[in-house]
Amino acid sequence: MVIYSIYSRLFSAINIRSSYKIVIIRKFVPPFFNNSNFRFLYYMSQTISETNFQFPGQTDFYRGKVRDVYYLSNKLFMVTTDRISAFDIILPEPIPYKGQVLNQIAFEFLTTTSELVPNWVIDAPDPNVMAGFHCRPYPIEMVIRGYLAGHAWREYQAGKRTLCGIPLPEGLRENDPFPDPIITPATKAPEGHDEDISRGEIIRQNIVSEEEYEQLEVYTRQLFDSGSRYAQDRGLILVDTKYEFGTFEGKIHLIDEVHTPDSSRYFYTDGYEERQEKGEPQKQLSKEFVRQWLISEGFQGKEGQKMPKMTDEVIESISNRYIELYEKLVSRKFVRNETGNILQRIEKNIMNTL
Numbered sequence: 239m240v241i242y243s244i245y246s247r248l249f250s251a252i253n254i255r256s257s258y259k260i261v262i263i264r265k266f267v268p269p270f271f272n273n274s275n276f277r278f279l280y281y282m283s284q285t286i287s288e289t290n291f292q293f294p295g296q297t298d299f300y301r302g303k304v305r306d307v308y309y310l311s312n313k314l315f316m317v318t319t320d321r322i323s324a325f326d327i328i329l330p331e332p333i334p335y336k337g338q339v340l341n342q343i344a345f346e347f348l349t350t351t352s353e354l355v356p357n358w359v360i361d362a363p364d365p366n367v368m369a370g371f372h373c374r375p376y377p378i379e380m381v382i383r384g385y386l387a388g389h390a391w392r393e394y395q396a397g398k399r400t401l402c403g404i405p406l407p408e409g410l411r412e413n414d415p416f417p418d419p420i421i422t423p424a425t426k427a428p429e430g431h432d433e434d435i436s437r438g439e440i441i442r443q444n445i446v447s448e449e450e451y452e453q454l455e456v457y458t459r460q461l462f463d464s465g466s467r468y469a470q471d472r473g474l475i476l477v478d479t480k481y482e483f484g485t486f487e488g489k490i491h492l493i494d495e496v497h498t499p500d501s502s503r504y505f506y507t508d509g510y511e512e513r514q515e516k517g518e519p520q521k522q523l524s525k526e527f528v529r530q531w532l533i534s535e536g537f538q539g540k541e542g543q544k545m546p547k548m549t550d551e552v553i554e555s556i557s558n559r560y561i562e563l564y565e566k567l568v569s570r571k572f573v574r575n576e577t578g579n580i581l582q583r584i585e586k587n588i589m590n591t592l
Contacts, residue, residue, distance in 0.1 A: 284580055285320040285332035286366065291585050294592060303328055304340070304500065308588075313360065314372045315588050318344075322500075322556065324529050325539030326432060331548040338365045338575055339560045344495035346568050351464055355457045357492040358484070364587035365575040373484030373491050376446055377426045378435070380458040383478040384419045384466065386410050387503060388526055390478070403436030413477075413505070413520050421458055426482070453490055454483055465497045469504060472566060474523065477503040499524050499563045523563040528556060 289306045298309035303323040308315045318341040320332035345362045352359075358370040383390055390401055391412045399406050402422040423440060424432040437455075441448045458481055469476040479502035482494040495501050503524035513520055532538065535546035561572045 284576060285334050286317075286337055286580055286584075287321060287332045288319060289317050289581060289584065291588070293588065304337075305494075309372060310592075312372070313369060315363075316368050316370070317584060318366050318368075322525075322528065324525065324532055325537075327539045327545075329528075329548060330545060331553055333553060333560065334557045335572070335574060336557065336560050339564045339572070340495060340498045340500055341366050341368060343498045343564055343567060344368065347465070347496045347498075348492070350468075351461060351492070351496065354460050354464055355492045356489060357496075358486065358494075361591075363591045364584050366580075366584055367588060369588075369591060371486045371491065373486040373493050375426070375482060375484040375493060376450075376454070378440060378445060379424045379426055379432060379480045379482055380454055381422045381424055381478065381480045382419050382458050382462045383416065383422060384462070385413055385415050385475070385477045385505075387413050387477050387520075388529075390422065402434050403438055411514070411517070413514060419459070419462055421455060424480075450490070457481070457483065457490070457492065461492070461496065465502070468497075469567075470507065472569065473507050474566065475505040475507055475510060477505055477522070477524070479503070497567070499560055504563070504567075523559065523566060527559065 288301065291308060293308055293310065293315075295310045296308055297311060300307040300309070303326070304319060304321050306317040306319060308317070318337040320334065320337045322329050322331075322333050322336060341362065342365060345359065345368055348357045348359045348368075351357070358373050359368050360370045362368050386394055386406075390406075393401055394406060394410065395412070399408070401420070404420050404422065407417070421437075423435050423437065425435050425445075426432060435445075437451065440446050440451060446454065461481055462476065462479065465479065466476045476497070479497060481492060481496065481501075483490055484493045485491065503526055504522055506521045506523070510520060531552065532546065537543045537546055564570075564572045
């Protein structure tokens with residue numbers, strides 16, 4: 239990581255076109271670096287940790303765990319950065335191409351599900367950007383689970399048999415399917431951990447009206463059913479996912495992302511039954527492998543725990559997994575969008591739409 243930091247700063251310090259940057263930096267690459275090492279350093283120099291634009295007519299700005307949102311009077315621009323979070327904490331290193339992967343998958347699914355549920359997106363002016371309607375978000379996430387995995391399994395393993403007010407059957411193993419998908423909402427916290435909450439509590443606290451919540455449940459099940467069929471056609475199982483909703487001109491819209499590796503968990507269909515019978519971990523495409531790596535290093539985002547070091551190997555493996563999921567989900571080869579100055583590219587592409 240020391241070597242990465244030195245060369246990352248060196249890449250950033252030279253404000254010239256990408257092709258010249260490579261030529262100059264090659265002169266500084268030690269002889270023990272092979273092409274793969276150098277290529278990884280270059281990719282890392284292209285990551286987006288944050289943006290700080292100021293657009294004409296901009297009225298507000300919001301920085302989430304992964305996305306930077308720019309509000310204008312009649313619409314917003316959502317920039318998907320390469321930040322990565324787990325256990326509701328942003329990890330210290332960005333992941334090359336993660337933002338492009340998330341943005342392009344989200345745009346793909348928002349486009350294909352727009353006939354099921356109205357959504358916020360107007361267009362995607364940049365590989366890392368979507369533009370859309372400025373919706374008023376509901377302060378909850380609609381989490382739907384078809385299998386006992388991730389957070390649900392950790393709660394079950396701890397002895398709990400109720401999740402968000404929903405009773406869970408006895409005798410389930412990790413990654414077993416539920417008899418029917420269950421909806422386990424969570425409060426949407428501006429900072430810190432999101433918290434499980436039951437349907438009854440949401441309505442009792444008037445977080446969402448009963449009529450609106452019932453519509454959110456209908457949309458959630460329709461989207462999950464559509465996403466499950468789409469995944470099945472590609473040899474995947476949509477295990478669980480979350481959806482966020484808001485209102486625009488008095489109408490409920492799907493907002494944020496949909497069916498991306500940050501919001502969803504996928505298993506491979508091939509070998510699923512055999513692995514379950516043997517009690518083996520499922521082969522999956524999701525962010526859960528990042529959580530499992532953190533857990534193995536003794537970190538779950540709890541007070542007093544120290545974030546483990548993210549080595550070059552860990553960062554590159556995470557990047558490769560995101561790209562693999564993109565290619566598996568959209569059935570296309572991922573095209574790395576490279577540029578000498580990624581922030582200038584994004585700013586220019588947004589300005590061109592104003």
